[in-house]
Amino acid sequence: MATLQDQLADIRRLEGWEGSAAHAARQSFDPVDDDLIKGAAAVGAVHAQVGETIADLTKLQASISDAKHLASTNGFTIQFNGNVVDLCDLDDKANASEAELLQHERVGDQLRQMVSDIVSKGNEIEAEASRVLWAANSGDVGVDGLKDVEGAVNAGALFALEPAASPEQVNEWWNGLGTDQQNWIATHRPDWVRNRDGIPTDVRNETNRTFLDTERTRLQDQLTREQQSHPNPNQPPYGVPAQLLQRQIAVLDKLDKTLEQKDTYLIGLDTTGESLKTIVSVGNPDEADNVAVTIPGMGSQIDAGGTIEGMVREGSLMQSEVMTQLDAAGRGHETVATVAWLGYDTPPGLAAAGSDSRAVGAAPALSQYLGSIDATSSGATDPNLTLVGHSYGSLTAGLALQDGASSVVDDYVAYGSPGFYAMDEADLGMQQGHVYVMQAPDDPIRVIAETPWYGGDPADGSFTQLSTAPGTTPDGVYREGSSGHSEYPRPFTVDDQEWLRVSGYNTAAVIAGLPESAVRK
Missing domain, CATH: 3.40.50.1820 (Alpha/Beta hydrolase fold, catalytic domain)
Incomplete structure (x- = not known):
């Protein structure tokens, strides 16, 4: 996709190609570009979601194996519909002590909770996969305003992350990305990760320090414009915005000084x-x-x-x-x-x-x-x-x-x-x-x-x-x-x-x- 987008851009830049045909061709490339971006976002979302789904299903399979083992070693079986069946007959229970019966009941309760958790997690996995796949199929994966294929793929990967993802899910998502993707996000879209729980501390530190420098520069530029517009803070409008900007800059200066330690x-x-x-x-x-x-x-x-x-x-x-x-x-x-x-x-x-x-x-x-x-x-x-x-x-x-x-x-x-x-x-x-x-x-x-x-x-x-x-x-x-x-x-x-x-x-x-x-x- 990136190669095709580059080729279309090269055609747009062809020297000497003028006239109505050239104009019509260049206009026709615009929807093609849009489709490429949407397609790239869909590919990025599906690729990330498949990786997450495989990882989730692997963990779920381990939980199923644990439940089956607990059941088989304690006189229970788990049916296909999730029902936990007690295989111990009345004679077995008649010969068991009160403590053994109590322990048997506890294992049964534990198994029923394990099965409930497995079913609940399975439903979550299915719902999340469906959300991403339906959006990809419908062209509804957001591209965050990006116009290049690489950026769109990464925006799709972010879309695959559940909006209310836990820190564990965020960490798994981040670790599932390639190194090139991680570097691109940290450089081009740091707001995706710099304050997100589950992202490694080194990444948050690096992106937040960069943001600190950028934010201080932005505030300083805004202060300069404000002072030029209202050079006398003792006359209306009394420079209140300038005073607020100065306080904000001073706070960031102190923070930056602290971070030198x-x-x-x-x-x-x-x-x-x-x-x-x-x-x-x-x-x-x-x-x-x-x-x-x-x-x-x-x-x-x-x-x-x-x-x-x-x-x-x-x-x-x-x-x-x-x-x-x-x-x-x-x-x-x-x-x-x-x-x-x-x-x-x-x-x-x-x-x-x-x-x-x-x-x-x-x-x-x-x-x-x-x-x-x-x-x-x-x-x-x-x-x-x-x-x-x-x-x-x-x-x-x-x-x-x-x-x-x-x-x-x-x-x-x-x-x-x-x-x-x-x-x-x-x-x-x-x-x-x-x-x-x-x-x-x-x-x-x-x-x-x-x-x-x-x-x-x-x-x-x-x-x-x-x-x-x-x-x-x-x-x-x-x-x-x-x-x-x-x-x-x-x-x-x-x-x-x-x-x-x-x-x-x-x-x-x-x-x-x-x-x-x-x-x-």
Whole structure:
């Protein structure tokens, strides 16, 4: 197709061919070009969908084999229509113990659930394949405004990705593309992937850094035009747009400066709202054995650049402390990444923080990002994942756990929390003993938490309560405590060296999977 499009273009450019015949021929090529683009998009969609369908069916076949094996070894059979039939007769059951009968019933229930899941997944595979094939046959595969065959093929490949695809599906789609396709998308259509959960961190980092440079240049050009149109900001219309542009540029400048630090990754960047939303990591979470994701709270976007700058500095210290504790535990070969997730609109003040609407709106996005960490991990096993929430961020984090993130999160640390609609681990879907709470004695959040706005004060729940008081931690280091509402993650300085407070040390112990080393309250 690409060759034919090139040939048509060459004919259009033939020198000396003039007149009505030439004009008619060139006009006739336009619908041919359109058909080529549509055909290329259809080919790209079908090719990608066939690959995804084969991969899905291979997994489904493995699930069917597992179900058949479980059935055959436990006295059941699965009929063609999906019914699970118990082959044990009354004599078999009469001679069985009560425990054996109970186990037999449990296996039957497990088999029926497995069959239900298999049928449901099969229906999903069929529906998705039908969507793509019908669109390809009808010429309805979108081309995203692209006019070249290569671009149209890649637009078709994107169309084959289900609009509401999970991070696992996105990752499988990306890995199913050829290297040339991946490079083309990253270069020509970075918006397809730069903020998409399930795309590898290296790709998101590279495309978001490029976007950061481009966006800053665009804003600077817009500011220059605004200043030329309204040179005096003290006269109508008072240069308000210019002031807004200046603030946006300053935020991006701070972010860019922060990203100069070694081993930082720009995983997400959204400049479409009034306030910046971004995700920045110290260390690559795709390659880390231990990953922590921290959610900030109220007021974090008032100076988003400063917030990320501080969180990255604290994240670097946290990464170092976790590695120190791992080394002392004989696990020095393990790696660590700390992620600052400012991926939502935080409440600007107490009035907005009195509503859970921002946390409710952010929870699904946070849950999906947490799921993507497992999906893009290159390790032999899933990373040990810790979720950390401060203030209103702990409400957002708690709601994300209840939204499904508890299936991938190993531990949850909440400090300075106003509550998160849970008073025990079961409310969050977490295992017993894997939720930790810290609250400084003079933290004014207690007043809010005890109202109770968000389901009660977590400091009064059944969660493991960790200390915020000053003292010598198990590693022999004397550390300051935390007071007020904001000191939990912040370091203190001794002889120009920064150290994490007791609260920071405790968080590091949980991230390292060494909660027994944390200081209890």
